Amino acid sequence: MSILEQAKKYRDYSARNLSEMIKVPGFSTTEKDRIELLKKMCREAGMEDIHTDGLGSLLGRVGKGKKVLVFDAHIDTVGIGDPTQWRNPPHSGLIKDGLVHGRGSSDQLGGAASMITAARILKEAAYAGDFTVWFAFTVIEEDCDGLCWKHLIEEEGFKLDFAVSTEPTSCRLYRGHRGRMEIQIDIKGISAHGSAPERGESAAYKAARAALAIESLNARLKPDDDGFLGKGTIVVSQIKVQGPSQCAVPDQAMLYCDRRLTWGENDSIAIKQVEEALAAAGVDKFTVKMPEYAQPAYTGKLYRQELYFPTWKIPADHALVVAGVEAYSGLYGAAPLVDKWTFSTNCVAICGRHKIPCIGFGPGDESQAHAPNEINRIDDLEKASAFYAALPYSLEKKA
Numbered sequence: 001m002s003i004l005e006q007a008k009k010y011r012d013y014s015a016r017n018l019s020e021m022i023k024v025p026g027f028s029t030t031e032k033d034r035i036e037l038l039k040k041m042c043r044e045a046g047m048e049d050i051h052t053d054g055l056g057s058l059l060g061r062v063g064k065g066k067k068v069l070v071f072d073a074h075i076d077t078v079g080i081g082d083p084t085q086w087r088n089p090p091h092s093g094l095i096k097d098g099l100v101h102g103r104g105s106s107d108q109l110g111g112a113a114s115m116i117t118a119a120r121i122l123k124e125a126a127y128a129g130d131f132t133v134w135f136a137f138t139v140i141e142e143d144c145d146g147l148c149w150k151h152l153i154e155e156e157g158f159k160l161d162f163a164v165s166t167e168p169t170s171c172r173l174y175r176g177h178r179g180r181m182e183i184q185i186d187i188k189g190i191s192a193h194g195s196a197p198e199r200g201e202s203a204a205y206k207a208a209r210a211a212l213a214i215e216s217l218n219a220r221l222k223p224d225d226d227g228f229l230g231k232g233t234i235v236v237s238q239i240k241v242q243g244p245s246q247c248a249v250p251d252q253a254m255l256y257c258d259r260r261l262t263w264g265e266n267d268s269i270a271i272k273q274v275e276e277a278l279a280a281a282g283v284d285k286f287t288v289k290m291p292e293y294a295q296p297a298y299t300g301k302l303y304r305q306e307l308y309f310p311t312w313k314i315p316a317d318h319a320l321v322v323a324g325v326e327a328y329s330g331l332y333g334a335a336p337l338v339d340k341w342t343f344s345t346n347c348v349a350i351c352g353r354h355k356i357p358c359i360g361f362g363p364g365d366e367s368q369a370h371a372p373n374e375i376n377r378i379d380d381l382e383k384a385s386a387f388y389a390a391l392p393y394s395l396e397k398k399a
């Protein structure tokens with residue numbers, strides 16, 4: 001039976017697995033029950049060496065070739081938001097009219113379900129090619145993208161040659177996205193009685209000048225040379241001002257910024273730009289820093305990292321992209337659209353930090369992510385499972 005026929009045969013199996021995953025909630029740092037469910041699914045699909053790492057990410061493999069290809073699905077989801085905006089309960093896992101409904105269906109348990117089916121197809125074909133194909137079901141992505149992979153690579157010594165993120169791409173092939181970072185600006189003033197503001201130095205007015213300086217910095221940011229990723233951005237996402245009383249000149253201010261980084265931009269460039277913009281606007285007594293992520297995983301392990309998620313892309317003629325295009329064309333008779341994500345994925349660690357080539361291919365639409373009434377298409381699950389099963393064969397010819 002061909003890979004396409006297998007994926008079709010397992011269409012309902014893919015949909016059922018996705019539905020079951022949705023029914024067991026798993027938010028960042030509370031993924032334990034969903035990981036237990038996935039363990040069962042991995043066993044049922046015939047994966048070997050099924051195990052979890054220190055942060056609780058689950059791995060299983062098919063094949064034992066010299067090179068390593070990884071399919072990654074983060075299996076945590078964001079919360080449900082306003083429950084009154086959902087037509088069906090957010091964790092219903094309802095299967096109806098060719099769709100699977102519920103939180104995580106597109107972002108990105110659909111990718112996880114298609115991976116399990118692909119493993120089953122490869123196992124039944126007794127795949128014994130050049131690759132060890134690992135299937136990774138990773139944690140804490142929604143709170144801190146890439147942390148799980150930074151941990152696997154830097155702490156657990158996990159080695160890989162290629163990776164595929166199965167975040168939603170509407171079954172297009174993606175080869176990059178902008179990076180991002182969070183920036184905290186702390187500003188000091190001098191408090192004085194509200195009746196005599198001239199005796200103090202207002203942290204509020206400094207914060208206002210700083211915010212306007214960030215606005216004009218955003219307008220000055222340039223796009224990347226080839227225009228693939230577009231322009232970086234910076235936005236003030238929060239301002240807090242405090243002083244000793246409502247009747248005083250405030251002496252402390254904090255501005256929080258979300259910075260999106262295009263090709264050629266990194267954390268030190270972005271921080272320097274902010275420092276220069278504030279100084280040019282006449283703001284003094286300020287510090288600029290990158291905050292840290294520091295929440296323990298469900299396993300209890302605390303693994304910190306600064307809130308920096310490096311930009312990544314690989315060229316359109318890279319062996320992994322070409323193999324992806326050929327795998328898709330071989331199945332469907334036409335090339336997929338090659339593009340990029342708007343949002344951020346675990347590739348920030350795998351490719352952004354560690355320069356291991358990544359592509360993206362996943363069922364469902366990026367626009368469904370974090371939205372109420374999230375759905376995925378069973379057609380997409382079928383398509384993605386066929387693509388994942390075909391990729392190792394195409395990649396063997398290229399790399």
Ligand SMILES: [Zn+2]
Binds near residue numbers: 074108167369
């Ligand atoms: Zn996601």
